[in-house]
Amino acid sequence: MDTQQKLQQAFSDALGIPPEKVIDGLTYNTIPEWDSTAHMVLIAELENVFDVMLDTDDIIDMSSVAQAKLILQKYDVSFA
């Protein structure tokens, strides 16, 4: 599984949505499944899958799938 697929699976597992719904344009608080509680589950899932610990600024800024990729790249996770 490449990093893109891992990311998709992590979002899918944390938010309880099908992997095909995990697209770059998916945004926090625009679907009922991605609320503040799910956001915390998502952060924990991403940290577990990619073995990173996100800082608070990044938790606040992680407002879309596209943004999640940009932020994870700061932690040496590559989506090439």
Add this chain to the structure above:
Amino acid sequence: MLSNKPVNHFSLSAYQVELLPMTQAHQGLLRSWRNQDEIRRQMLSDEPISEEQQQAWFKKTQLDPKQLHWVIKFRDQFIGATNVKSLENGNTVEQTSLLEPGLYIGERRYQGNIIAFAPTLAMYDFCFDQLGTKRFRAVVKRSNQNALSYNQKLGYAIVDDEELMVLELDVESYRQATAPIKQFLSRTRNAK
């Protein structure tokens, strides 16, 4: 009874935000937020307010010991306002055991963002820990599902399920419900 000087002298800083006592200088910004359609619609009094009304409101409010108002600062920008009001007759905010909270995030990019919890957490911590508040009571329009969901995530329980819904929160429920979100909003910098 009104005080002869501004009553809010509490500056709070926690969970990445600062709460600064509301002053005259903030009134233009507050009125522009307050009159946004989407904010106004959720208010119990939803008419647009004039500059004169805003000034009259502030003149009285800043001297009223039954309420405290703050502006919220995040990343060097004012993003909203928050307040508490005493719900006990004759008791000031510092004397009462029961407070009603108020919050709006005026900056659109932070509406619905997880940072919207930060000012509430900072204010509730202060009230429970410093002022000795025992309970909060929130009144929310049934149509305001975002506010209902937000309050329930803070640990509020519904006590009156009418068109205007009444929710209450005690310190134990608050601490239990907010422990995870506090942990996420209190981290130090780790990114490379």
